[in-house]
Amino acid sequence: MPTSNRKQQGKDSAVQGTNDSSVVSKLSAAARGYFHDDFLRHLVCKEARRAPLVNRGYYVRWKAVDCCVRRFLHVTKNCPLRQILSLGAGFDSAYFRLHADEALDGAVMFEVDFPDVSRRKAALIASNATLRDALEPGSPPPAGPVHVSSRQYQLIGVDVREESRVEEALGAAGLDRTAPTLVLSEVVLTYMETQSSDAVISWASRLLPRSLFVVYEQMRPGDPFGRVMQTHFRKLNSTLHGLRRYPDAAAQRRRFLDRGWEQCVCLDMNAFYLGMLPEEERRRVESLEPFDEYEEWHQKCSHYFILTASRGPSMAQTLLTPAPAPSIVPSWSPAALSARPVALGVEGLGMASTPLSPGRVLLTGGSARGGRGPVTRMLLRDEGGWRSVDVEPTVGLGVRLYHTATPLPGGGVVVFGGRSSPLNPVRALMRVTPDALGPPATGKLCVEPMVCTGEPPAPRWRHTATAVRHKGKSFLFVFGGKNESEAALSDSGFLSVDQQHWTQVPVEGAAPEARHSHSACSYRGGVVVFGGLDRRGVPLGGPAVLRPTDGGFSWERVEVRPPVVPRYSHSAHVVGHRLVVVGGVWLHSDGVPGVAVVDLSARSSAEFRLDTSSVPWPLMLHSFCSELSDPEEPQLLLVGGGGNCFSFGTHFNLQPVTVDLRPAT
Secondary structure, eight states: OOOHHOOOOHHHHHHHHHHHHHHHHHHHHHTTTSSSSSSGGGOOOOOOOHHHHHHHHHHHHHHHHHHHHHHHHHHHSSSSEEEEEEEETTTHHHHHHHHHOOTTTTTEEEEEHHHHHHHHHHHHHOOHHHHHSSOOOOOOOOOSSEEEEEESSSEOOOOOOOOHHHHHHHHHOOTTTSOOOEEEEEEGGSSHHHHOOOHHHHHHHHHHHSSSEEEEEOOOSHHHHHHHHHHHHTTTTTTOOOOHHOSSHHHHHHHTTTTOEEEEEEEHHHHHHHSOHHHHHHHHHHHHHHOOOHHHHHHHTTTOOOOEEEEEEEEEGGOOOOOOOOOOOOOOEEEEEEEOOSSSOOBBBBBBEEEEEETEEEOOOOOOOTEEEOOOOEEEETTTEEEEEOOSSSOOSSBBBEEEEEOTTTEEEEEEEEETTTTTTTOOOOOGGGGOOOOOOOEOOOOOEOOOEEEEOOOOOOOOEEEEEETTEEEEEEOOOOOOOOSSOOOEEEEETTTTEEEOOOEOOOOOOBSSSOOOEEEEEEEEEEBBBBBOOOHHHOEEEEEOOOSSSSEEEEBBBBBOOOOOSOOEEETTTTTEOOOOOOOOOSSSSOOOEEETTTTTTEEEEEEOOTTTOOOOSEEEEEEEETTTTEEEEEOOOOOHHHHHHHEEEEEEEEETTTTOO
């Protein structure tokens, strides 16, 4: 056998392997109650429980495809014959599920996949009474690639790329070219060379004049998450070929319109989930398992799309019709800010950072490659640059993620909140005393539990805790966050640091809506709040300012032009009268957040891209920390960050990164 043929067979086998992984993940989601499917378990040899993030990802995939199929069946319900042609169907259970729901009246389903996959599926069906009983009697399978033949179900073993053989086999199996037909490709086209997948799209438009083409697959290869995603599939020998020529929704739409399809709608899965699913259904899904991977969820959804393309009379009615959603487009500055790695082996997610003094930054908590742990270290800057020193607290801070470490005006740090798991908030409040920090070389850190009186705010994580001044005294202002029972919190609390007492301080005006994963910076004795994720899981913008008054504080909304794209899981700093917002996650498809600069006096803003060409690995700026390492320059030090990239593996930013802000400020 020629070497090129052996290589292609190896690639085909790898692609077939993705079917086995996919059906196990679908079964995991079904078993947890994300959707109802009694037939998947009959098509899986061994069940495995996936992580909540993977279950959600396969739920939204299943829901999007099911939505398109049901819509097609509804629109064509009065037609004497309608057809579903599933390309690369694998071990999909759609026929059995739809048949059990009595949704296939007057419909025939054709499944086409590699001969080996089809033979394996046919053997499973033949050996399982539940699956066999769902096949209504039909004519015996004709000689050739039709492995299962019944009145409403045809299973065909042919390589989808072999156009003439597919057409011949479908004809032998009874496909009616004139009947309305849904063509389904669920993560199939992208595994083909682009020339072959383009040919499939053109072939379907020629063969089926009354049809709907439905595609679910990946996009956006160029950003950090997309790079991790591509590396994952390359390691599986299943390269995502379609991404090179068709990297986004606009390119995919043009692809179909250029190949004979009359109308086309393409949505990323954030738009589908938030724009097409009822809020009640979203609440049901979000209550099924403890969950705290919002950044990875939104990034996964932004890198997959559902597309519908129609051809022929009445088929436009089968297209997706999402609810219109407001969108703020980034107003990019022509200048870019350079990011440069620091030769320092520090990584982690969900840490907290705080400056102790010029050139000294304290890092607490978080999780790293070795797993969660009570990690505490000091970053020190001298003439030779940055170095890291592990420190040993006199009292352990415990396992904490998404907590806060707030410097106080008189010196010292208050560590508040956080969680050890999505069901276990940390309740202990700790203080690092300023006179016990000692010289950096000692590696010691004095930590004391704070026993406070008054009514404390509920335990939480992903909140903010900011130093403010009231009547000449220092307070810690805690705002927002989430906990094991609330998707987002709107309450706030004031801690008198000197008296160690939670107290009531009058606050006028409408408070910002409930949120978590936002930022809050000390600003002119008060606080400026920006971004976050609301109770519906939608990113917020801003900013809002908590201003000191004679009696207490007052909330004020700040209208900025152009408005800043909503985001969350970012960091922020005040430099003079400017709010500098760094990184985060947004739902906009145009790149990833870099640095937004909001002039709080002029009420204007600008978005700056980050030039990461000097960073040799994907730089993911969420679940990270940042500090102004030199306010005079000014320069940012970004530490940690990354995330669990769906089922593609966990990515950590390998080193801290510096960003020169001078072009932006």
